[in-house]
Amino acid sequence: MSTAFPQDSVGLVTPQVMHFAEPLALACGRDLAEYQITYETYGELNAQRSNAVLICHALSGHHHAAGYHSPDDRKPGWWDSCIGPGKAIDTNKFFVVSLNNLGGCNGSTGPSSINPATGKPYGADFPVFTVECWVHSQARLADELGIEQWAAVVGGSLGGMQAIQWTITYPERVRHCLAIASAPKLSAQNIAFNEVARQAILTDPDFHGGHFLEHGVIPKRGLMLARMVGHITYLSDDAMGEKFGRGLKSEKLNYDFHSVEFQVESYLRYQGEEFSGRFDANTYLLMTKALDYFDPAAAHDGDLAKTLAVAKADFAVFSFTTDWRFSPARSREIVDALTASRKNVCYLEVDAPQGHDAFLMPIPRYLQAFSSYMNRIAV
Numbered sequence: 001m002s003t004a005f006p007q008d009s010v011g012l013v014t015p016q017v018m019h020f021a022e023p024l025a026l027a028c029g030r031d032l033a034e035y036q037i038t039y040e041t042y043g044e045l046n047a048q049r050s051n052a053v054l055i056c057h058a059l060s061g062h063h064h065a066a067g068y069h070s071p072d073d074r075k076p077g078w079w080d081s082c083i084g085p086g087k088a089i090d091t092n093k094f095f096v097v098s099l100n101n102l103g104g105c106n107g108s109t110g111p112s113s114i115n116p117a118t119g120k121p122y123g124a125d126f127p128v129f130t131v132e133c134w135v136h137s138q139a140r141l142a143d144e145l146g147i148e149q150w151a152a153v154v155g156g157s158l159g160g161m162q163a164i165q166w167t168i169t170y171p172e173r174v175r176h177c178l179a180i181a182s183a184p185k186l187s188a189q190n191i192a193f194n195e196v197a198r199q200a201i202l203t204d205p206d207f208h209g210g211h212f213l214e215h216g217v218i219p220k221r222g223l224m225l226a227r228m229v230g231h232i233t234y235l236s237d238d239a240m241g242e243k244f245g246r247g248l249k250s251e252k253l254n255y256d257f258h259s260v261e262f263q264v265e266s267y268l269r270y271q272g273e274e275f276s277g278r279f280d281a282n283t284y285l286l287m288t289k290a291l292d293y294f295d296p297a298a299a300h301d302g303d304l305a306k307t308l309a310v311a312k313a314d315f316a317v318f319s320f321t322t323d324w325r326f327s328p329a330r331s332r333e334i335v336d337a338l339t340a341s342r343k344n345v346c347y348l349e350v351d352a353p354q355g356h357d358a359f360l361m362p363i364p365r366y367l368q369a370f371s372s373y374m375n376r377i378a379v
Contacts, residue, residue, distance in 0.1 A: 005068060008084045009076065010042040010091055013067035015107060018144055024102075024137055027293075030127040034116065037141050038107025039063050039099035042083060043091035045147075051379035052147045053089055054138065055079065055098040056155030056162035059230075059287045060279060062106035065098035066091075081362040088370035093379060094151065102137050103129045103286040111282030112213060122282075124210025129286055131158075131294045135165045139173070151377055152176035153313075156359035157326060158287070161294045164334070167311035168296055174313040176377055178370075181323055181359040183330035184304050184337070185295040190325065193233055194288040197226035201281045210282050219281045224272030226284055231271050236322035236355030240264060297337075304337035314344040316373045318366065320358040321351050346373060 005011045017038050023031040040063050045052060055065050057078075066083035068076055082088045083096055100108040103126065111126040118125075142150070153163040153174050160182025167177045186194075201207060204222030208215050235243075244264040253261060260266045297304040315338055319331035328349045338345040350366045352358040358366070 008086050009080070010067035010084050012071070013040050013042065013064075013069065013077075015040055015063055015069075017107065018141055020137075020140060022140075024133070024140070026127050026133050027130040028128045032102065032109070032127060035102060035109035035137075036107075037099055037102065037109075037137065039097055039141065040065065040067075040077075042066055042096040042098075043094050045095040045145075046379065048379075049146055049148065050151060051094050052142075052145075052150050053094045053096045054142070054150050054153045054163075054166075055083070055089075055096060056134075056138075056153065056159035057098070057101065058155070058157035058159050059291065060275070060284075061100075061159065062104060063098050063100040063108075064106075066096070079360065081360075082367070082370060088367055088374055089154065090371075090374065094374075097141075097145065097147075099138065099141060101129075101134050101287075103283055103290075105280035105283040110280065111210070111286070112280045121211075121213045123213060124282060126282060126286070129290055131161050131165045131290055132169055132296075134162055134290070135169050138162075138166075139170055142173070149173045149175060151379055152178060152374070154178040154180070155182070156180040157182060157356065158291055158294075161291075164308075165294075165296060167313045167315075168307060171310050171312045174311075176316070176373075177311070177313045178316045178318070178373065179331070179334060180318045181320055181326050181331075181356055182317075182334070183326045184297060184333050186291055187330075191292050193229060194292055197229050198285055198288060200225035200229070201285060204281075207281065210285075212281070218276065220276045223276040223279065223281045223284065224269075226281075227272045227275040227279075228268040231268060233325045234356045236324065236353060238322060238353045239355050242353070243267075304333065305340035308337050308343065309341045311338075311341075311343060316346045316348075318347075318359070318369065319349050320354070320356070320366075321349060322353050323356045323358060325356040 019036045064077040065079040066077040100106040103110045111122045115122045153166045155163040160179035163177045201222035204219035206217040207219040247263040297307045300306040319328035335347045348369045
């Protein structure tokens, strides 16, 4: 049964597709000959074209950030708590663009797309992307939309990395950058978690060297394991303890290795099962590699302040106390580098028990600060 949308919802939205015939040169040395980017927009672009906000998504995100695709949708877009009339990213004020990155599996050209050169899915033949490659493709989309400068580029986690890269690669095209629960580069531990996830996929017998679609199968078990590892890192110990503790699924132990005995086991298996049915394994490999490769300061011998010196944007950086995947210390590295390079920067460390996933949640202090910053942006 359909229901009325909340008053602060953007309501029904329809994904749009932009086709590009001009090849995109990539950091890996290859070109993507032709491609399409799927995106959604919320709000109206003003006459001066000065109120556009770009939303960059995290690892498993996509273009559907707010609103509903049908009146019967049970859940809105993944960042609906922050995008809509009167919300932090107020669609009465801003024209919001949210896209699915290239290499994704939600409409933009990616490994599951047909390779025009072979007539078969790209699979493992799809080129490896970096964060900067994505930013170049996003700039082309902005050109097609007639947006010369973003009022703000906003993102959490991997999305925050893209927002930061925008200020370095296209400094004249960004007035404000909001990097949330992000980092200037991954730690060795983070790279290690990503490698465990990739190996789970790569060693699945149904992976077939990345060409599993041609065999009519998916590496379901490997993708499930990869997602289970990821979910462990997205939640804090306190959050997992509060949500599951040592709660059992049944009244007694089974003393075997196959039964789902603890509630946390059931949760992880459910998340893995659900994810494996909707996400492409090659996309997961690509996204984690882009995370690993992100290190803009490498161009200046590790000097992040020197790297950010070209930026012309004002910055807002948010972190969360229990986020151990991208800890507050990593956000403070960004803030310190921005301060050293004499940029305008606001920083807030939010006391939140949810861990890394806190950036997706309607935490009052976080939303208040987010809204306050966005309200200051002149359009």
